[in-house]
Amino acid sequence: MLHHLPARPDTILWGHLDPDAAPVLRIRPGDSVEVETLSGGARNLPAAGQPGTALPAHLAVIAAKSPELGPHMLTGPIAVEGAMPGDRLVVEIEEIRFAQDYGWNAIEPGFGMFPDLATAYENLTVAIDRDRGTAQLPWGPEAALAPFFGILAVAPPRAGGRLSSVPPGGFGGNIDNRLARAGAVISLPVFVPGALFMAGDGHALQGDGEICDTALETALNGRFRFQLEKGTAPSAPEILYDNRLITMGFDPDLDRAAEAAAARMIDNICARSPLTRTEAFRHCSLFGSLRITQVVNGVKGVHCLLDLGSLEGAGGL
Template sequence: MNKTQFRKGVALLALGALSWVGLSARSPQSPARAAAPPVQQLLATPQTVTIGYYDAAAPPKLRIKSGDVVQMQTLVACTPALLEEAGLPPAQVQPELRAIIQQVTDKGPGIHILTGPIYVEEAQPGDVLEVRIQAVKLAVPYSYNAFTPGHGALPNDFPYARMRIVPLDLKRLVGLFAPGIEVPLRPFFGSMGVAPPDVSGRISSYPPWINAGNIDNKEMVAGTTLFIPVHAPGALFSAGDGHAAQGDGEVDLKALETSLVGTFQFIVHKGQHLNWPRAETPTEYIAMGFDNSLDEAVSLATRNMVDFLVTEKHLSRDDAYVLCSVAVDLHVTQLVDGSKGVHAILPKSLFIAATRK
């Protein structure tokens, strides 16, 4: 994606007023008030994935309605040859991964294997897609990490390539990093996004943007909710880039990369005109910002949180800004995917009256 495409996308968004969906808002017909909908499945096959891009012109792999639940299989973003070269026994490579690498030839500039896209019938540009992450399950007992020359936070310190397999203990939920070192596992999808505006064309799956995508936000575990502005009919949601664990920053370009199975519920909020993705955990509100400049990503995330406090908590802009300074934590989501990511975290516990209701 070049700067001209970026400016065109932002110009489209500027046509709508900047506002956020109520973080706890649910429509009167919310599935939470009705019987649980059946769970549909979308497996990862050569016919149901895209590799390396988001695109408003991508044909949907599944059509659903607002409120539907989908269980999605996603695969580790790596070739079988590289996994085996790093020491993974060939028998542990998923057959689906072999088939996709062999058969999918239409690829974008990124490397992520994304399951989807899913077309949500009610979603139109100007709406917001609420993605409730109901479950995230580790699918294989291994992960990998790798760094390559010219990438990561310390490219001059590590001007060579390394890749290693990290076994996963699925019962104890730890990564067996090295003797005496175990990494607690908190599996999440590094990439969850919708199609960008059609004027942007096919964009790389690497940098996160207004369509979310490769946000690499480790807070997006099971039980959290992601809110994404819709830019194309049907939203066209895809997910992939499974992570068993990751540190904020993702400094060497990779997390503990692995295959996951996720269960998502999709709800459309009409006419909300959200400009940037945001999220909600059981205990926190999260505002996101992405830009090539880390300073600008900080500004975007902070501005989003200020706007939330004004529109949803009814503070003055001055008071919202002050509250951000005294109660909001800024985290560097990731530094290595072109656009830097920052997320602002606000504890729900601050709002005493709302908590007691």
């Protein structure tokens, strides 16, 4: 069954993930959902003379609500029938579409990899050609866009209460992994009954690291298909894209985040092949790639990428 979840004041959590939030939609495993998302607060709307037209739904949410704990507008939560703690929620990103004709990028004192570089809050609005999938940047280049959702999340454990939308964690959240694009499948651990899935933080374009603290942010609409695997929750989100497995690590310390991402890849190699842990350690060094996901969300992210084709013939198979 295909459902539609619009973005409006009663379907948006602004700035936080709440394990006690009431679901705005209930679905069954195997269902797909068209999800509308929004991006940014009032200061990220197109200013006079800048390109772009604000969505009426966006203006309605800004008028009706205020951010709590963080800046991101999240659509949801979606409850999946039968999902229980310890399960794996498997979310196929079937389609991503641009919902508006502009993106924005902001720099601000105290934020980004170089917090002293900006002297004032500056919001830049850039026109998006939705038909061509490009944006003309004001400093010259035409950029080919690669949209993805920066936030894909389930509700965090109830013991932690309501959390800011900024730091990522085992529940997903603000992972800012640019491989969470159309055609990818993300697996998330379930912490509360129903899983309570949320999506938001649409990006038109971002490099690994998200160095200045924002990407080319924009409103995206996505179609997601949900499946459930009982009792197989991963320890952190995993992405499968183009036969490449991506494991993730999160920690305020970049080294520890890298260790977590690599350790989870070794675990996966052992689970998917007859290789010993030592052999998987070697295999990961030869074929795995560690990449910095983002360094600006307080809790830093590193992901390890492995082409699963590299395991063909492993252990004599």
